[in-house]
Structures are given as structure tokens and as C-alpha cells.
Amino acid sequence: MNAPAGFQRFVEVFFDGAIIDRYLPDLLSAMVTTLWLGAIIIVTGVAVGLVLACLRSLQVWWLTVPIVMFADILRALPPLVLILIFYFGLPGLGVMMSGPLVLFIVLAAVLAAFCEEIFWAGLTALPRGQWEAGRATGMSFAQTLIWVALPQAVRMGVPSLVNRSLAITKMTALGSVIGVKEVLAVSSSAQAMSGSATPLTMAAAAYLAIFLPAVILARWLERRFSWKV
Amino acid sequence: MAQTPMLEITALEKRFGTVEVLRSIDLKVGRGELVFVIGPSGSGKSTMLRCCNRLEEPTSGSIFIDGRNIVNCPAAELNRLRLQTGMVFQGFHLYPHMSVVRNVMLAQIKALKRDKVTARTRAMDMLDRVGLAHKADAMPSELSGGQQQRVAIARALALNPKVMLFDEPTSALDPELVGSVLKVMKDLRAEGMTMLVVSHEMAFAREAADRVVFMDGGVVVEQGPPEAIFGNPQHDRTRAFLSRVSHHAGAE
Numbered sequence: 001m002n003a004p005a006g007f008q009r010f011v012e013v014f015f016d017g018a019i020i021d022r023y024l025p026d027l028l029s030a031m032v033t034t035l036w037l038g039a040i041i042i043v044t045g046v047a048v049g050l051v052l053a054c055l056r057s058l059q060v061w062w063l064t065v066p067i068v069m070f071a072d073i074l075r076a077l078p079p080l081v082l083i084l085i086f087y088f089g090l091p092g093l094g095v096m097m098s099g100p101l102v103l104f105i106v107l108a109a110v111l112a113a114f115c116e117e118i119f120w121a122g123l124t125a126l127p128r129g130q131w132e133a134g135r136a137t138g139m140s141f142a143q144t145l146i147w148v149a150l151p152q153a154v155r156m157g158v159p160s161l162v163n164r165s166l167a168i169t170k171m172t173a174l175g176s177v178i179g180v181k182e183v184l185a186v187s188s189s190a191q192a193m194s195g196s197a198t199p200l201t202m203a204a205a206a207y208l209a210i211f212l213p214a215v216i217l218a219r220w221l222e223r224r225f226s227w228k229v
Numbered sequence: 230m231a232q233t234p235m236l237e238i239t240a241l242e243k244r245f246g247t248v249e250v251l252r253s254i255d256l257k258v259g260r261g262e263l264v265f266v267i268g269p270s271g272s273g274k275s276t277m278l279r280c281c282n283r284l285e286e287p288t289s290g291s292i293f294i295d296g297r298n299i300v301n302c303p304a305a306e307l308n309r310l311r312l313q314t315g316m317v318f319q320g321f322h323l324y325p326h327m328s329v330v331r332n333v334m335l336a337q338i339k340a341l342k343r344d345k346v347t348a349r350t351r352a353m354d355m356l357d358r359v360g361l362a363h364k365a366d367a368m369p370s371e372l373s374g375g376q377q378q379r380v381a382i383a384r385a386l387a388l389n390p391k392v393m394l395f396d397e398p399t400s401a402l403d404p405e406l407v408g409s410v411l412k413v414m415k416d417l418r419a420e421g422m423t424m425l426v427v428s429h430e431m432a433f434a435r436e437a438a439d440r441v442v443f444m445d446g447g448v449v450v451e452q453g454p455p456e457a458i459f460g461n462p463q464h465d466r467t468r469a470f471l472s473r474v475s476h477h478a479g480a481e
């Protein structure tokens with residue numbers, strides 16, 4: 001097998017034009033699914049994480065204990081396990097949820113667990129003087145939390161928040177095991193039907209198209225929010 | 230009524246667990262007076278100051294500000310009460326994520342409920358007063374320590390406090406920056422602000438203080454006009470402390 005022939009074969013396997021044409025519409029709609037799932041997972045996960053960290057900052061045990069348990073358990077369990085339990089286990093209790101709903105709930109909860117820890121780490125790293133300055137000027141605990149402590153905790157957490165958000169959003173690919181029509185599911189079923197590897201190339205390209213801009217945006221965010229405190 | 234002291238501490242005690250940090254402290258600061266507190270490290274100066282706005286909870290005793298006891302005030306009223314005292318910390322504690330003028334505006338808007346325009350006008354007035362109006366849009370990290378401390382003073386003044394509490398306001402500053410902060414304090418005194426100052430700036434105390442209080446081991450050992458405390462201290466502990474610091478100052 002000479003070199004040009006080898007190259008031709010490579011192109012046929014991974015970049016088959018006919019296959020691309022056939023599956024492109026399906027893949028595009030799968031990208032839309034991945035995108036909106038990712039978006040609502042990030043928004044919900046970060047928001048819930050923020051609220052949990054704020055509640056934890058009140059330092060009352062009956063809030064702290066469940067929040068810490070939630071954060072530790074969700075960070076310890078592989079998300080796939082939770083997804084399978086929710087999708088295949090809960091119907092036994094009469095709780096039926098669609099694949100996308102299960103994927104959303106599990107991944108948003110896992111992201112919330114990580115975000116809570118990131119925000120909390122930022123809050124505890126804040127010098128005590130910042131709190132005292134706020135309280136000494138007559139601001140309430142909540143006002144000091146919102147206007148003084150949180151903005152700084154968020155900035156400290158931006159790099160970890162961004163990385164974690166991307167990592168969790170990529171796990172939408174786990175939806176392929178519970179019938180969510182996202183990028184990996186659609187392309188691997190196309191691969192099975194057509195017997196060609198090209199749909200998988202398309203999947204990789206689709207993920208790059210979604211996540212490369214996200215990674216670049218993340219870099220920008222990290223620069224934008226880093227300054228010496 | 231006009232002659233009730235602006236700040237009056239009576240029989241103040243503070244314990245951290247079993248450690249007695251303050252014992253039967255009695256102290257008055259008259260209206261427009263500048264009272265200076267000196268004493269060795271760990272003598273309880275900061276703790277006493279922090280009791281005056283309840284950053285520390287007094288164990289017992291009373292603290293009257295403008296005739297009103299703040300010690301038994303319910304937690305809900307605490308925030309309003311703290312507006313009466315402006316506190317300046319050794320470490321400035323400006324908010325690093327906001328510009329200078331926003332630092333001075335924040336509590337005006339959140340705690341005093343002033344509208345933004347009023348708060349900004351007031352903030353600019355206060356920054357002007359400490360000579361930093363031209364730095365209004367700078368970030369705190371772009372300022373020298375002396376400038377940061379003056380912004381912190383402006384932030385406290387913007388809330389119209391009745392008493393200003395200073396906890397070693399110049400201790401974290403390079404020597405050449407100390408003067409600018411002391412000058413602001415001198416101006417404040419001239420304008421009639423009531424001030425309680427913990428500091429090691431003995432020369433400033435001599436020059437500007439109405440009264441000097443010497444604390445040691447959680448008690449007020451003696452107090453009096455600066456000439457008396459520095460010129461003719463009555464207690465051995467005061468003498469020992471003063472000779473230690475004057476040695477130190479002389480060595481510099």
C-alpha cells in the first residue's frame with residue numbers, strides 16, 4: 001500500500017462525503033441539544049452552587065451538614081452511576097423522567113456540588129478584615145456577603161469554575177446511554193447504521209465547534225477576572 | 230445634656246473563653262476630644278476599640294455613645310448603631326474589587342439608603358477632604374498605603390459618624406507616608422470630630438491628643454493630659470513602657 005493510497009483510504013474512512021451529507025442534519029440538531037443542555041446545566045449548577053455557599057456561610061449546623069453531605073456525595077459518585085439510577089431505577093418507584101431531564105438534573109447537581117465548594121473556598125480565603133470593614137460601616141451580614149465577600153470569592157473561583165463547568169458540560173455525552181439525542185448518541189448510532197467511522201469524526205468536529213470557543217472564552221474570562229487582591 | 234461625653238465606657242469586661250482581656254475599663258471621650266490609647270502589645274487596646282462598635286461582644290459593662298448604651302442593643306438595631314462609629318483599621322481593608330469612589334459610596338447606599346447621586350457627591354467631598362479626589366476612579370491596589378488609609382478614613386467619614394475609632398492607623402505604613410494620614414487626623418480634630426486613637430505615634434500624641442490613656446494587662450493604668458503622662462508618669466509600668474518606646478524611637 002503506497003502513501004497516496006493510504007491517504008485515500010484514511011479520507012474514505014474518516015471523511016466520507018456521502019456520509020457527511022447524509023448525517024449532517026441529524027448531527028446539527030444533536031449539537032443544538034448538546035448546546036442547550038450544556039447551557040442550562042451551567043446556569044443552574046453555578047446558581048445553585050452559589051446559593052448553597054451563601055447558605056453555608058450562615059454557619060448554622062442544620063444547613064451546613066446537609067450542604068456538605070450533598071457536596072461530598074455528588075463529587076464522589078461517578079455521574080454515570082447517578083444517571084443510570086435516575087433513569088432505570090426511579091421508574092421502579094413510579095418516578096418517570098425523560099432522558100434529557102435526568103441528564104440535566106444529575107449534571108446540574110454535580111456541577112452545583114463542585115461550585116459550592118469553589119465559592120466556599122473563595123469565601124473562607126477572604127481576609128477577615130473585609131467582613132469587618134463591611135460590618136463596621138453598618139452593612140448587614142447579607143449586604144456584606146453580597147457586595148463585599150461574594151464578588152471577591154467569585155473572582156478567586158473563576159478559573160476553577162470555568163474548568164469545572166466545561167468538564168461537566170462535556171459529560172452530556174453520557175446522555176448517549178439513556179437515549180438523549182445529543183452529539184455522541186446521534187453520531188454513534190450513525191456509525192452503527194452506516195458502518196463508517198465518519199460520523200465519529202463529525203462528532204469530534206462538532207465537539208470542537210462547541211467547546212473550542214468555550215475554552216477561548218474561558219481564557220478571556222480568567223484574564224478579565226484576575227487581578228492582585 | 231450637651232455635656233454628656235460622646236463616648237463613655239464603664240466597667241467594661243471582656244473575656245475570650247477563660248482569658249480575661251479587659252478588666253473594669255472606665256473611659257470617657259468628650260465631644261470633640263481626641264483621646265490617645267497607648268500600651269504594650271496584647272494589653273487589650275484593639276479589643277477595647279472593637280467593643281465600641283461591637284465587632285467584639287463585651288462580656289459585661291456598658292458603652293454609651295452619645296448617651297445611648299450600645300451593649301444591650303438588640304441585634305436588629307446593631308447595623309444602625311454601627312453607623313455612629315467610624316472605624317479605621319491598621320490594614321485599611323478597602324474593597325479591592327471596587328474603585329476608590331465606590332468604596333466610599335457602598336455603605337452610604339446599602340446601610341444609609343442614600344441614592345447614588347447623593348452618595349457620590351458625599352464620597353467626592355470626603356475624598357477631597359483627605360486630598361484624594363483625583364484618585365476617585367483608581368482601584369485600591371493602585372494607591373500607596375498612605376493613600377489607601379486616607380480612603381478608608383473617607384469611607385468611614387462619609388457615614389457621618391459621631392465618633393471615629395482608629396486602630397493603629399499608621400502602623401502598616403512606610404515612615405514617609407505616616408505624615409499624610411496624621412495630617413488628615415489633625416484636620417479632623419480641628420473640625421471637632423470626636424476620636425479614640427490607638428497608636429504608637431508618641432510625637433503625634435504629644436501634639437494633638439487631649440488626653441492619653443495608658444493600658445497594660447487589660448486595665449487602664451493611668452490617664453491624663455499628654456504632658457503629664459509623658460512628662461511625669463505616676464506608675465512604674467507607664468515609665469517602663471515609655472522608656473521602652475522612646476528607646477525604640479530614638480534608635481530609628
Ligand SMILES: Nc1ncnc2c1ncn2[C@@H]1O[C@H](COP(=O)(O)OP(=O)(O)OP(=O)(O)O)[C@@H](O)[C@H]1O
Pocket residue numbers: 245248250268269270271272273274275276277
Ligand atoms: N479572638 C480572640 N480570641 C482569643 N484571644 C484573643 C482574641 N483577640 C484578642 N485576643 C487576646 O486578647 C489580648 C488583647 O489583644 P488585643 O489585640 O486587644 O491587644 P492590643 O493591645 O491591641 O495589642 P497590639 O498592640 O499587639 O495590637 C491578647 O492577649 C490577645 O491574644
Ligand SMILES: [Mg+2]
Pocket residue numbers: 274275276396397
Ligand atoms: Mg491591636
